Amino acid sequence: MKGVDGRVRIIAAVLFAVVTTACSRLDILTAIMFSAVLLAWFARLPVVETIKKLLSMDGFILILIATLPFTTTGTHWFGFSGFTASVEGGQLAMEIFLTANACMLSFLALVAAMPHPAIASGLRGLGCSKNLIQILLLTIRYIETLRLEYQRLRTAMQARGFQPRNNLHTWRSYGYLAGMLIVRSLDRADRVLAAMKCRGFRGSFPTVAEDAKLTKADYVFLWWFFLAVLFVVVWQWG
Amino acid sequence: MVVFLGCAVCGGVAMGLIKLTAVSFSYIPDKPVISGLDFELCNAERIALSGANGAGKSTILKIMVGLLQPDGGVVEAFGRVRTKERDFYEVRSRAGLLFQDADDQLFSPTVIEDVRFGPLNQGLSQTNADIKAHQALQIVGLSGFEDRVAHKLSGGEKRLVALATVLAMEPEVLLLDEPTAGLDNKTMARLVGILEDLPQAMVIISHDQNFLKKLVTRRVNLVPT
């Protein structure tokens, strides 16, 4: 999996997501989920971290999944204290759960596991706009810096005895914190641009990877992938 | 702030690598940070640029490489007058600026990517850029740091990596803005060794007199008017 070209992996991830979201049968979705786990296995994703990531996404859809059985009308499934859950609602919830997790897992395995420059050159190889890629790369780099900056400001506040309460002082301080974060980010952006100019930056990143030809491993991967997709398509709609 | 001084080495003859003539600059209109500044850096010179906090030292270095445009005066570098942004492309490649804050200078995820960014911009191939990057890291004694995450290094390590990013471009002139900030005695001694061995002409800003004593050939002091 490591040797597979960035372009191939990105295409595969997109195809995976399209097919998965179009599928509605639970048995097929379960199979797809399994193949996503398989992909994750091939990509050697760290188990605990990956599960944590999936769970943090599941947190977002938890409410949806928990309420869907009760808000969808249909055949009686179970009920308590006046609420009744429907089988259809349960199925719908399961479908959403499987789709979301399979898409996320396959994306982590196919795309996110690549080193950032590889993602960039993959996108470039697929004809993605240079500016967008730059924004992506810089975002990846600077989200962490932003978080650190935020933490530094927070510790600075805490070091002087700041405790969040529900009063004007607290909200004003949070306002300063947010404002300061924005001002500092803008400032830093200016200085980083200056630093980049000093090293010969003239508006676009040097292409890191030469446009490599697809290797045999890439084709083998692609063929397997297409076969799997075809299989799913026939199963669902055939 | 005003000053200054022809060149003791070449006596003002046209050997200057970088030359500022009657340069003035202000961030806020009518509040000049520097005015009427004359300055010249000649071959093989190591100049200490000193002055109080806020005297405008960092500002001068930025003017030299065109990051700030002076309100008046002439900036000459490598034998040509430089005015427009385009003129400075070449200057930035030949005069490497080490920023006062290393965090501003390092922007790539990993050390190696950051160090080879300059060489790649100079048009080198991937392989050659890598070679340059490794050499530069070796000079500053950070071989083996290639795949470290840049923003998770210690303050002193960041300084050295920042220096490596500058050296990797093989500039003819080094403009160093407080290179010793945050370095321990041992690392500082090593830095002195590194800089002594380098052939480049330098402008060094530092408040550390010991450090300067070991390196510089001439001192320039910014005095307020």
Ligand SMILES: Nc1ncnc2c1ncn2[C@@H]1O[C@H](COP(=O)(O)OP(=O)(O)OP(=O)(O)O)[C@@H](O)[C@H]1O
């Ligand atoms: N971006 C800016 N906007 C407005 N004023 C600025 C800006 N940068 C610097 N200044 C002001 O210009 C003056 C000179 O700043 P500069 O950074 O050149 O000083 P310095 O000599 O390098 O000081 P230090 O020894 O503290 O690094 C200072 O008074 C500073 O407040």
Ligand SMILES: [Mg+2]
């Ligand atoms: Mg300064």
